[in-house]
Amino acid sequence: MIWRKTSSIKFSIALSADRFLHYYRGNARSVIVRADDGRRIRLPAANLRPFLLSDGINGEFELTLDENNKLLDIRRL
Secondary structure, X not given: OOOOOOEEEEEEEEEOHHHHHHHHOOOOXXXXXXXXXXXXXXXXXXXXXXXXXXXXXXXXXXXEEOOOOOEEEEEEO
16 A cells, blocks of 8 residues: 555635536636635635535535645545
C-alpha cells in the first residue's frame, strides 16, 4: 500500500438554492469560500452538487487534498 500525504481544509458555506442555480446552469463554474483558517479556496461548483438541498447548500465541510493540492474528497461535517 502506498501512503499519500494529505491535508484538510475546513470551511462553512451558506449558499441559497437560487444562488446555486447560476452554478448549476453553468453560468459560473467555481465557488470561492473562505476557509476557517482565513484562506480563500476556489473549488469547482460541480463538487458541491451532491450537497444541494431545497434550501441550498449550508453547513460546515472539509476538503481533503493530496500533496499537489488536488481535491480527493469533500464531506459535510
